Each structure stands twice: as structure tokens, then as C-alpha cells.
Amino acid sequence: MKKIEMKTPLVEIDGDEMTRVMWADIKEILLKPFIDLKTEYYDLGLPYREKTGDKVTVEAAEAIKRLGVGVKCATITPNAQRVEEYNLSQMWKSPNGTIRAALDGTVFRAPILVEGIRPVVSTWKKPITIARHAYGDVYAGVEAYVPEGGRVELALPNGERKVVKELKSGGIIQAMHNTDESISSFARSCFNYALDTKQDLWFATKDTISKTYDHRFKDIFAEIYQNEYKDKFEAAGIEYFYTLIDDAVARVIRSSGGFVWACKNYDGDVMSDMLATAFGSLAMMTSVLVSPDGKYEYEAAHGTVTRHYYRFLKGEATSTNPVATIFAWSGAIRKRAELDGLTGLADFADRLEKATVSTIESGIMTKDLIGLFDKAGVTPAGVNTTEFLNEIAKRL
Numbered sequence: 001m002k003k004i005e006m007k008t009p010l011v012e013i014d015g016d017e018m019t020r021v022m023w024a025d026i027k028e029i030l031l032k033p034f035i036d037l038k039t040e041y042y043d044l045g046l047p048y049r050e051k052t053g054d055k056v057t058v059e060a061a062e063a064i065k066r067l068g069v070g071v072k073c074a075t076i077t078p079n080a081q082r083v084e085e086y087n088l089s090q091m092w093k094s095p096n097g098t099i100r101a102a103l104d105g106t107v108f109r110a111p112i113l114v115e116g117i118r119p120v121v122s123t124w125k126k127p128i129t130i131a132r133h134a135y136g137d138v139y140a141g142v143e144a145y146v147p148e149g150g151r152v153e154l155a156l157p158n159g160e161r162k163v164v165k166e167l168k169s170g171g172i173i174q175a176m177h178n179t180d181e182s183i184s185s186f187a188r189s190c191f192n193y194a195l196d197t198k199q200d201l202w203f204a205t206k207d208t209i210s211k212t213y214d215h216r217f218k219d220i221f222a223e224i225y226q227n228e229y230k231d232k233f234e235a236a237g238i239e240y241f242y243t244l245i246d247d248a249v250a251r252v253i254r255s256s257g258g259f260v261w262a263c264k265n266y267d268g269d270v271m272s273d274m275l276a277t278a279f280g281s282l283a284m285m286t287s288v289l290v291s292p293d294g295k296y297e298y299e300a301a302h303g304t305v306t307r308h309y310y311r312f313l314k315g316e317a318t319s320t321n322p323v324a325t326i327f328a329w330s331g332a333i334r335k336r337a338e339l340d341g342l343t344g345l346a347d348f349a350d351r352l353e354k355a356t357v358s359t360i361e362s363g364i365m366t367k368d369l370i371g372l373f374d375k376a377g378v379t380p381a382g383v384n385t386t387e388f389l390n391e392i393a394k395r396l
């Protein structure tokens, strides 16, 4: 069989643990036999980040800026325990944080719907897409532990000093930021995405408590909506709706879905895991980072599945769900095909997704989905990751 041609390489960003193992298997079983896979490879596995002093992460982000489309495997964000486990010279920053900061994008996450897996929330009939602001706030925070206590101040460029706290004894402090520019591009990406997909847009912050910081987000969204999108939204018959984050959470649970929920960086991190789990599994969630100038990074929304990896290291075949990682590849391939005008390649991306979904719908799935699966006339069978990938390949 002649392999499907590619033109421009994808930026391939490898990662850690169980997802690194699946990454290699997906390429061998589902991609290389069918397409003439072209990638520019960056190894963001923790050992190589350590070896390069994390330079490889910056290079990967630069490559996405240059080539336009990247696909990323889940990576470890080191904490104290990882520093010991991997004998690190530093507690390297979150690679996702570094890449997101470089691309200044918005992350859109939507569940992969499969017949037979019903959302935990019975009123949800349509997918809920989370648009996560991928720049700043606590992810670009500066923190300190002040064991001796003392006066902590914010020094502003105009010379003003604001007292954060007179610490009587040891305490912790944090400063974070965002920019008008980044918030504005976040707002525009969300308004555009809502228009493209003809869905309402919801946005929420805690502006009653954070009267300057969160309020700035609210104001920028309102202003851009009023000046640039109100007419287009009305013409498309969709709505922009702002509320407080706690009210939004309550409304989301009561909703029937079918809207885009714009979230600040941390809210998006937390809420996307909740939504993914409620829609089925964290492994059934697509995720794409879109920069304001149209660069794309596709990834899975889950982590490196450490617990499974430790079992894999003991020689066990694990039943880790590769669906989100497969959809990261198919999403990136489809976007690359679109940019390069390659219909055969775009068609392959569609077929790969269909084959994946139909494998599950036929009753063959990884064990995380078994308890969720309920389809008349189909008895689900749990298989390990490699068996699952081979079943998909048979349907391609």
C-alpha cells in the first residue's frame, strides 16, 4: 500500500512515563504503516529536559511558532518528589506552562462523545467545550516562603508600594500577573471559536472579590464583545453570557450542554478535569492550544498516568486509554493537511478518529471505560493498550 504523503513536518513533542510508551506504540501501529510521517522531533522527557537545562522546551515552542502545528505527549511537571526520583538539578517549570506562555494561546478542550458512554450528568446532551486562557496568573506566579515573617510589599512602577501583609511569623506569598494584550487575545479567540461553532459563550471570574484583577478580565471581554462581536453574535443567534464563577459552576451542572465555557487559566485547569471525568474519562478529552496568530498545539488533557507506568515497569501490560493521545495526533494531522491542502491526509485523520470511536462502540475498550459503557446488545470487553491499538488498526 502506498503511504499517504505529508508536506510540512509536524512538531513532535515527546513526553514521559506511560504516555511516552503509548506515544511510540501509536506511531508504530496507527500512523507509520499508513502515512509517510514527517516530524521534527523534540524530546521533552524529563531526563532530556534535565540534560539540556530545559532548553529543549523553549526550542519546541519556537518550532511550533516556525512550523505552525505541533503535537505533544504528556510530560511530568516536577515537584519535590520528582526532583529526587529523577535526580534533577532544579525543579524545572511546567513544560506546558512554558509552551503556553510562548504561544500566548487559548486551550480549547472538548469531550470525545461515544455511543454507549453517557455523561454522569444526565441533563448534558451536547458537549461542553472549555476554553482555557493559557497565559499567566498562578502559572506565571512568583512565590516565596518567608520563614522569618516581616513586611511584604508590592512595588509598582509608579513608585507606589502596596502592603501585601505584615507577616508576624513565617508565611507564604505569591504575586501573579496578566496583560491586557493576552486577555484581549483570549477574548477574541473565544468569541471567534463560539462564532465558528455556533455555540453560546459563557465567561466567569470572581470579580466581586478580585475587584481589580478579575474585574479587568470582565471589562475587557465586555468591551471587545460590544465593539467587535455583538452584531455578529446576534446575526448568528448566539449569546455571550457573563456571571460569577461559582454561579457558572451551578449553571453548568443544570445545563444541557452545547456551549463554550471560557475560563481563566486555573479555573480551566480544574474544570476541564471535572468535565472530562463527568463526560466519561479524562482520557476522552481533546485539547488544542490556539495562539492569536494561528499556531496550533494538540495534546491530551490528562497527565503521564504514573500509576500505570509503575505497573508497566514491573512487566505488566496495562490497559491505559490512548484515545486522547490518538485524537491529539489526528487533530494535528488534520490541521497540517488543511494548511498544506492535502485532502488524502485530512481524510486519514477522519478515518483514524472514526476507527477509534467505532472500536469502542463495538465493545472493545480499555478498562477505564468498561464501567461507563452501556449499549444495548453490546457486552464490553476490556483489553490492554496494545490490543486496543491493534483493533483500531484493523478498522483503518
Ligand code: NAP
Pocket (backbone or CB within 6 Å): 073, 074, 075, 076, 077, 078, 096, 282, 283, 299, 300, 301, 302, 303, 304, 305, 306, 307, 308, 319, 320, 321, 322, 368
Ligand atoms: P494523570 O496522569 O492524568 O492520572 C491520574 C489518574 O487518572 C490515573 O492514575 C488514572 O487512574 C486516570 N487516568 C488518566 N489518564 C488515563 C488514561 N489515559 N487511561 C486510563 N486512566 C487514566 O494525573 P496525575 O497522576 O495527577 O499526574 C501524573 C503526572 O502527569 C504528573 O507528573 C503531572 O505533572 C503530569 N501531568 C502532565 C500533564 C500534561 O502534560 N498535559 C497534565 C497533567 C498532569 P487509575 O490509576 O485509577 O487507573
Ligand code: MG
Pocket (backbone or CB within 6 Å): 269, 270, 273
Ligand atoms: Mg490539569
